[in-house]
Every structure is written in structure tokens, then in C-alpha cells.
Amino acid sequence: MNKKIQIGKKILSANEEYARENRKVFTEHHLPCFNLISSPGSGKTSILAKTIGDLKGKLTAAVIEGDIATELDAQRIRSAGAAAIQINTDGACHLTAAQVNSALQKLPLNDLDLVFIENVGNLVCPSAFELGEDSKIVVLSVAEGDDKPLKYPGIFSKSKVMLINKIDLLEGPAKDDFDVEKVKADARKLNPNIEIFCVSAKTGKGMNEWYDWLLRVTAKTA
């Protein structure tokens, strides 16, 4: 029993060492780094692609894409105009700091203002693995229901920002299925300082507030 726990700790601290290494790289390059975490299909890639396209000329970002399989997400990011490195975890449910470390070596760090990490779609496991990021950003789609902060408290407690995505659905027949104010209140109970933006990557609604925050935070760190 003891042996299991010790080995668990060893794995975690090997990850911590890489995370520390990544943090050093980000600091040396004055690069903020955000780790996006959400359920599959909440719209992480859509938000990033829209953000990259809309902020062209104002902000040069790169994306480290984590997926179990396929290059689909990296291709979408490249089509939007940013550098993207795809990591395939081959079944693993989260990115590790070592994987991010190897991706960082392939990015033109001196030419960037910002690095996004898009973690594997999973509202649970990725929140336990530090990657060296400045902050975590949790994305929640309104289609997922308004009980998620209470049912998955870990990631909502640890995130600096919550993006409530697909708010365009609230104009359709799903408008009574998701109580935005309840979600905000539940998230703030877990995390009083969490920044919250309601957005639709599809229609663009609410994206400007998110962009303002991003530009402000990026300027501060640079």
C-alpha cells in the first residue's frame, strides 16, 4: 500500500519537475501561458481559432494541442493562422508537463505573445497535472447543463477564468435549460475571484470582453 503511494508521488513529482522547467521557459520569454480544460466538445478549439483569427495583428499566439488521437485540432488552429503542435496521448486522459516541454522546443518562442495549451477533453484528470502554465481556464458549454460546477468542483476551484460558451443556444429552445446566474454563483462559491465571460465562438457574441481581458493580461506579463 505504502509502495503504491510512494510511486504515485514519484510520478507526480517527475511531472512537477518538468512543469518547473516549462515555467522557467515561459518566464525567460515573458510568455503568459493558459491551460484550457473542459469536457469534450465544449468548444475549446473553436474559441481558440476564433480568438486567433480576430486578434490577428494584435496578439501572436501558438497552441499546444492535446488529443488522444488525430491531428484535427492542430489543423483547425493552423487554418486560423497560428502555429500549433499536436500531441497525441494515445489513450491517456490528460497532458503531462514532459509532453508540453517537448512541444515548447518546436515553437518559435521569441516571436510569440502568448501560448495556449488545449488539454485533452476531460473535466476531471487534467486539473491534477500542472504543466507550468500561469493559469487554468475552464470552458463550459451551456449544452452541458448548469449543474457542472457543483458536480466537478476541482477544475472550477483551480481556474482563473471560466468561459461559458455556446450562449447562442440560449436564444433557441434550450434557453430554459441553463441558468447562467446559478452557474456564476456556484463557480464563485468555489472560487470567489474567478473571472467569467459568456461567449459564443460561433456567433462572436461576448468575445470582445474576453479579448479585452486577454490583451490586458498579456500586456501586463510581457
Add this chain to the structure above:
Amino acid sequence: MNKKIQIGKKILSANEEYARENRKVFTEHHLPCFNLISSPGSGKTSILAKTIGDLKGKLTAAVIEGDIATELDAQRIRSAGAAAIQINTDGACHLTAAQVNSALQKLPLNDLDLVFIENVGNLVCPSAFELGEDSKIVVLSVAEGDDKPLKYPGIFSKSKVMLINKIDLLEGPAKDDFDVEKVKADARKLNPNIEIFCVSAKTGKGMNEWYDWLLRVTAKTA
């Protein structure tokens, strides 16, 4: 390195022993058991609550609910009229066979036709842990996007059934965002015999085909 692998195997086989034990319980009681797996918010609980309500008098099911936190899902199932045992995993990303074993001891097994297990909302980890079920059922909401079978192949390969939920959204502005035929084709490439039902737990559309299948399969096993 070897030590890690051996311990990993040991954990897995402790789970296998409980899974075998659970399988024995299900066989002795002529009880089919389905393990529902999906992303958070795809509608597992809504589908189960609607199914239980609509099949009242025809099928007596119980639900073992897996969640990281809260009793919310078990309460919804009880309101729909079925027995429900809530397991809180306290941060863990999947149910274990041992947890299911202890829940089984609290259910009136002789009075049931069927046991559903609703796993923790996670499209990755739960697929690796056998719980003693007859079959896995994967639920995919149309709001999650039509790239999910390719990006998360594990669970789509292992499931006997795929429920494509929230098809009511395809009548709204999201109708062009999800290609049902592509999802069916991608799932069948991974798993040629997968049964597929397109449903809306909200409007009831398509639920009858799923009920017919459920009644047929339950009668066969009983």
C-alpha cells in the same frame, strides 16, 4: 519502471476480481447491466430518468450513480421512480468494480429487471475499467460535435450501443454543426456492430426505438 507496470497490473486485476464478482451477481439474478459512459452533460441522467418514467410498469430498473460530488443525479432518478444508489468518487475520474459491488448490496436485486450504471462524466478513463456489466453504452450529445468518435476512439470501439442525444438541437440554429451520418459512419468504422439510436430525452423524439431495443434485450437475458 518494471515495478510501476507490475503495480499497475495489480490494481487492474483487483478491479477485475470485483468485476467478476459483480458479473456473478448479475448472472445469478438474471439481471442485464449496462454501463453508461459519456462526457459530462451529454444527458445520461436525463435519458435514464425519461426511460424509467416512460417504461413504468414494463421494466423495473435501478441505477448506480457515479459522480465526483453531490447526490443530484440519484435524486433525479428517484424522482423518476426508480431505486438509485449514489457513489461519490471524491475526485476520482471513473467508477471501480469494488464501488459497484458495494452498491449492489443495497439494491433489491430480486425485484429488478435491469441495472444501469451511470459512470462519472468522462469520455476517456471509465472505458478502461470493467465493472461487471454486460455492455457499455456511449452517449454523445450533438452539442459536442461530430468529431468525437475519431478523437476518442476507445469508448466508441468498446460500446454495444451509441445514443446520439439532444437531436432536438438539430432543428435549431445548430443544425449544420453536426453531421449525424458522419458520426454513424465513424463509429461503425471503429465498431461495425454498434447499435445506434438518435434520441432527444427532452422532447422524447426517437426514444421509442431505444425502448424497443431495451425491452427486447432485457427479455432475452431474463
